[in-house]
Amino acid sequence: MSVTVTIPASLRKKWPNAKEQVFCEGQTIGECITHLDGQFPGFKENLLDGKGNIKETITMFLDGQNVRNLNGLLTAVHDDDEISIIPFVAGG
Amino acid sequence: MIIDDINSHFIFVYHPDIFNGKIYTTYRGKQLTNGEVIEHWGKWIILGEKSWLDELAKKLDPYVEGEQIPCIKYDRKPPENLGLEECVMMIYCDKRASEDIWQILNQHGVKLKAWVSERETMEMWKPGGMLLERWIASNCSSEAEARAVRKDAYSKLGYVFDHPDELFKPWSQ
Numbered sequence: 001m002s003v004t005v006t007i008p009a010s011l012r013k014k015w016p017n018a019k020e021q022v023f024c025e026g027q028t029i030g031e032c033i034t035h036l037d038g039q040f041p042g043f044k045e046n047l048l049d050g051k052g053n054i055k056e057t058i059t060m061f062l063d064g065q066n067v068r069n070l071n072g073l074l075t076a077v078h079d080d081d082e083i084s085i086i087p088f089v090a091g092g
Numbered sequence: 093m094i095i096d097d098i099n100s101h102f103i104f105v106y107h108p109d110i111f112n113g114k115i116y117t118t119y120r121g122k123q124l125t126n127g128e129v130i131e132h133w134g135k136w137i138i139l140g141e142k143s144w145l146d147e148l149a150k151k152l153d154p155y156v157e158g159e160q161i162p163c164i165k166y167d168r169k170p171p172e173n174l175g176l177e178e179c180v181m182m183i184y185c186d187k188r189a190s191e192d193i194w195q196i197l198n199q200h201g202v203k204l205k206a207w208v209s210e211r212e213t214m215e216m217w218k219p220g221g222m223l224l225e226r227w228i229a230s231n232c233s234s235e236a237e238a239r240a241v242r243k244d245a246y247s248k249l250g251y252v253f254d255h256p257d258e259l260f261k262p263w264s265q
Contacts, residue, residue, distance in 0.1 A: 006205070009141075010175075010177045020203060059208075061205060066208070084206045086139060086206050088176060
């Protein structure tokens, strides 16, 4: 599946060649993150904790929905889906 | 109209009638109850440079005045206590209208698609919640002060959860 991932500037500053929107392949959110780690080494470590779960300070969305409310990293993705990642949990 | 008071951390975009008592937590013209706010209310989150958000606010202001977007709030400077280097803009609306509003945002260059429900936000700002505890850590100088903040948060958020049938009253900020 080909998926678009939107990454705000504060999460991509370590990778100067990363644009606001990047493309990746995968069947699940987790596979997409792993695929992006191949393009941007260390990307996965920035998002996941030592147990492989999404860090408390990171929120990922699939087409606008928080993936914690779906199936987390196991959430299935489809062609043309959009993943967005933000570096905190919620606004006030 | 854009409310840019230099004494506030936030810049707001409100309908002008907000000063005549207009409530923005509505859906199809009906004011929402506390229970409905917990169930349906939330916001689209946008991150970006302050200058870009200023321009976006100007473009979105007509939609607020036209009552398509209920309310907008964004940071005057990045919230460093949350570890952010960008400002955060929040486009408040009812989930049931959120896709229509997303289309407006997307037309104006927003790519990040991140919906945060009011229920999730309240969970983060209640005593013990991640955002409240981070705020306390960076703003309170004593445990007594921290306790007072937690008590205030509990009284505001607890009331909303405990009185689901009352009309929701937005908090002053």
